[in-house]
Amino acid sequence: MDNKQVIKVLSDSIAVTSNIDKDLFTKMGVKRGLRNEDHSGVLAGLTRVGDVVGYERQEDGTLKPIPGKLYYRGIDVEELVHGIQADNRLGFEETAFLLLSGKLPTKENLQAFSSLLAQTMPLNHTATMNILSLKGKNIMNILARSVLELYTYDQDPDDITPDNLIHQSINLIAKFPSIIALAYQVLRHDQQGRSLHIRHPHEDFSVAENFLYMMKGPGKYTELDVRILDLALILHADHGGGNNSTFSVRVTSSTETDTYSAIAAGIGSLKGPLHGGANVKVNGMLADMKKNIKDWNDVEEIDAYLTKVLNKEAYDRTGLIYGIGHAVYTISDPRAGLLKEMARELAKEKGREDEFRFMELIEERGVEVFLNYKKAGAKQRTCINVDYYSGFVYDAIGLPEEVFTPIFAMARIVGWTAHRIEELNFSSKRIIRPAYKNVRPLQEFVPMKDRK
Structure with a gap:
């Protein structure tokens, strides 16, 4: 066998050897992606560094969406940023x-x-x-x-x-x-x-x-x-x-x-x-929209394009509207709001106000189209995330992708x-070692002469 054939033999087995019945995860109580059934994160540790808040857990165990909050060492990041900006300094x-x-x-x-x-x-x-x-x-x-x-x-x-x-x-x-x-x-x-x-x-x-x-x-x-x-x-x-x-x-x-x-x-x-490359995807999606949407103020045309994206008929055909949605934030991502405040000022300085208004309209329509497409109710609210405006900001100040x-x-x-x-520096630290359950049936060793 040549090298390519060896690789082919090994890769052909992956589809079988790596396949695990999804029902087994539910049956065995496995939290796929360390996510609970309600999509909240599995509590895996405690910290005093920062906190990300996008919902409140009610007495009946359900999650109630709330405006997003981000805390650094217990300080609201919105207060931190506005306090720094009030002194007209960097932070x-x-x-x-x-x-x-x-x-x-x-x-x-x-x-x-x-x-x-x-x-x-x-x-x-x-x-x-x-x-x-x-x-x-x-x-x-x-x-x-x-x-x-x-x-x-x-x-x-x-x-x-x-x-x-x-x-x-x-x-x-x-x-x-x-x-x-x-x-x-x-x-x-x-x-x-x-x-x-x-x-x-x-x-x-x-x-x-x-x-x-x-x-x-x-x-x-x-x-x-x-x-x-x-x-x-x-x-x-x-x-x-x-x-x-x-x-x-x-x-x-x-x-x-x-x-x-x-x-x-x-x-x-x-x-x-x-994880970290979403703002590049947002920029690519927006560039595609600018090219394919004739009237940047036409809500119906924007909605139609966004629906095509969700149907995997436009842009990269993944079915994702980049920059919309977050694992924790529901009603709002505080980082996006803070960045948007200054991005508007930046758009004015750089002569890109039409583009910024277009982005604002896509932001508004993207959330609505997504919710209607998913037939999601008020409890499944979603919002733009920080990546939506960060790519625009970096591009506007002349930084390459x-x-x-x-x-x-x-x-x-x-x-x-x-x-x-x-x-x-935990007083009772220990190595992080979660469990994985093997679901591969046992098999006996087969002598070389009997293998097929």
Whole structure:
């Protein structure tokens, strides 16, 4: 047999050997995807880092949809964002301090922490040369490889004492923007034949501004660009312990492995299109709608297109309206509302107000068409999620799609490290090890001469 035939023999068996009767999951009480029958998440742990709220459980056990809330260390994110905006300042560094420490920083704390992040942001020569040598079209993959290599530069990579965990966390939060920006410049040069620009971060810039500077260069971004990227980073910094990538970090961390291995696991999870890549899909869907809908104000034409999407007759034929729906949020996603507030301002600055109004109408009609299509009642309400406007925002400030998901990682590294620290500092910690029930019938060993 040649190599292709060997692979064919193995792959042909998958359909049979991997098939499990769905009824068995119900019969044996298995929570598929760690979801209950009412689609709420199975309680798998406790945390003091963040909370995601989209419904209330009633006395009869049913779920009542409520406006969505996101809390960082017990603080409503809407209050956090509006409080920062009231002072006309940026807030990602403050959010990172809050999530890592559990409390808001004083002015002196914040200045020192922000300065430490900026000082830690530059990559050393060896790390820079390594990224320059990496090939690939996916920056998330390059990010994961680069994070694993940071292990070799750490003098105490396996030390899980609180001081060292904080040191490693700050190093990763600071290094992510530099790795992502440099990886994009290499991809741009290698894949598109463009000039290679290596820009070093400024110690007096915020994380958001440094990223735009390293990506685009001086004078190529506005104050509003910086403010809305900073907002996006705040909104993506954490989303509780149950989202797939954070749970991956917590599961990996529970083995007491090193920080870099645990964070690489989170990156691998976030890279999946069912998790971190949705804003790219939203942008693609909207581009297709702009091309195929003649009148952007025609409700009937929009509804007809959205119905085609649900019927798998339009766009990528998956039956999904990207940017609509969430595992927890029902009536509203607070992150989407906050991002939309500033996205409207951004659309005005960039001369894209017609496009923004079109998106608002799609948002309104998409929810209604989805509910009518699914014949869902008021208790099955759905809403747009943060991905609906984030892709538009990144595109409007001139960032390429290749960095959309990496930006998500650039923010979520804060939550990942905060949850890792918590996982490793439980007073009664234990390795996370759920059970799987084998449903394959037993069989006897067959001698080689009798096999067919």
